[in-house]
Amino acid sequence: MSTTSMAAVLYAEREPLVLEQLDVADPGADEVQIAVAASGICASDVHLADGTLDIPGLPAYPLPVVPGHEAAGIVERVGSAVRRVQPGDHVIVNIYPGCGYCDDCICGRASHCSQTRPGELPSGGSRLSSRGRPIHQMSNCSSFSERTVVPARGCIKIPNRMPLDRACLIGCGVATAYGAVFRNAAVQPGHSVLVLGVGGVGLNVVQAAVVAGATTIIAVDLGQGRLDQAAEFGATHTLDAADPDWPSKVADLTGGGVDRGFEVVSTPGTVRQAYEATRDGGLVTVVGLAPPGSTVTLPTVPSKGFARGGLRWTQPVVDYSVLVQLYLAGRLKLDELISHERPLMEVNDVLDEIRRGERRGRVILTNRAVLDGAHH
Incomplete structure (x- = not known):
């Protein structure tokens, strides 16, 4: 049962992102569909949009692609083999989940997974499309979207009392x-x-x-x-x-x-x-x-x-949990990192402001419907 999602798509470098309704395919056996509650805009997202993202050892991202990788949300649906999370769970997205079976993954270096292919999930391809045309996913995520599908290994469950519009910052910066x-x-x-x-x-x-x-x-x-x-x-x-x-x-x-x-x-x-x-x-x-x-x-x-x-x-399953607990204990500053919260529809304005140097601190793209629902 596929669904749809409003998303910001990069079709050409140094051009505005196109806001459009995308089709979201069913999650595969080891995948999870999440409702994106909040996504930080990282410098890597700006570099991707401007064609200046250069990750050593990896080819350039194919276009079109939905940017966004610093995210937190709520699980909506899970694949048949998923056991680590279930619908309703609050999660941070780990953008380096790895395949789980190559030498690097076995040695605890999932971020260096030899099976990583920019724009694709570990199981192959993307779960986002527009009128039948595949839309690539950034960093196993693509959080400039109301919902997305990510690898189950990329979902780190967090306590519901952790604010999702703060938790997203843990996923990257x-x-x-x-x-x-x-x-x-x-x-x-x-x-x-x-x-x-x-x-x-x-x-x-x-x-x-x-x-x-x-x-x-x-x-x-x-x-x-x-x-x-x-x-x-x-x-x-x-x-x-x-x-x-x-x-x-x-x-x-x-x-x-x-x-x-x-x-x-x-x-x-x-x-x-x-x-x-x-x-x-x-x-x-x-x-x-x-x-x-x-x-x-x-x-x-x-x-x-x-x-x-x-x-x-990092070791996300351990480290993300530690960072959440540090925040909840008042020992980690997250609120102070945020300069503004903006809706997805204003993403191009935010990117331009960042390019002009008008924003100090993280700007968070928030989905108020998901955030408000998380508090009930």
């Missing part, structure tokens, strides 16, 4: 920072930490470092507004990136460099700066996606580590 801090860099109590770039993801790196017990957390960015917000999220020191002496100030504050450096801007220059501000024996983690084709040259320091990471190294 917050989990990316958590994975970088706890799994990539293994920040320990007493560590000193540098966060270079404190936008949406960088702020989450700051607060994850607080939870990990870091005692010195240095935020570096342009603009006093961002630095003030980083201090609100737990940064112990803030430095203006426009000051050419900021790396030496990091060295003065930490006695030679930080234990863990996090680069969240992803340009060759800032990657090198983060590397140089990290002490010998330390570790630098590049969290974001660098521009296509960019390279960086670093000096060889045998005792200094370098890694890429974040969301691709």
Whole structure:
């Protein structure tokens, strides 16, 4: 029994998304249909719309495609083999569910699943279409839609008391920072930490470092507004990136460099700066996606580590639950990350505002009917 859904479809890069009614096919045996309650608009969604999304090791997304990947919702229907969730459950979407049987999945690296095909679900193809034409799905999700079908492995059940319009943020931005801090860099109590770039993801790196017990957390960015917000999220020191002496100030504050450096801007220059501000024996983690084709040259320091990471190294079944509990306990800031909530019909206006730099913080696309129903 297929159904329909209003969705925002990208037919051509750098063109407005087309809002139209799509057909939603029945979920397969290992799939779940969800009503999307809320979807954060991430930089990756903007890059996809602009044709600048470049994920190492994967080909470009095929068009047409429905963007959106930072989502939470309510289960509507489940496939015949699904046991982990049932209709009515509240869930966060995990965009890296994996196939479950390749070497990477078996070793706990589902985010590196060798069977991943951009635009398709693990079982093959998409469950969205327009007048018989397949519409591809972004990151096993496509949350710029009133409803979608996702892999059952991509549904992480959460308590009903967790607000869905906050839970959606965990699916990408917050989990990316958590994975970088706890799994990539293994920040320990007493560590000193540098966060270079404190936008949406960088702020989450700051607060994850607080939870990990870091005692010195240095935020570096342009603009006093961002630095003030980083201090609100737990940064112990803030430095203006426009000051050419900021790396030496990091060295003065930490006695030679930080234990863990996090680069969240992803340009060759800032990657090198983060590397140089990290002490010998330390570790630098590049969290974001660098521009296509960019390279960086670093000096060889045998005792200094370098890694890429974040969301691709999380363990969603465990980590998402931890993050939900941290929020419910008042130890994780999610409300403060959100700048505006807007309906799906205004998605093109929001994308333009983000491109013009008019939005600081996450904009959430919300489906009020689903959210209001969740509270009853």
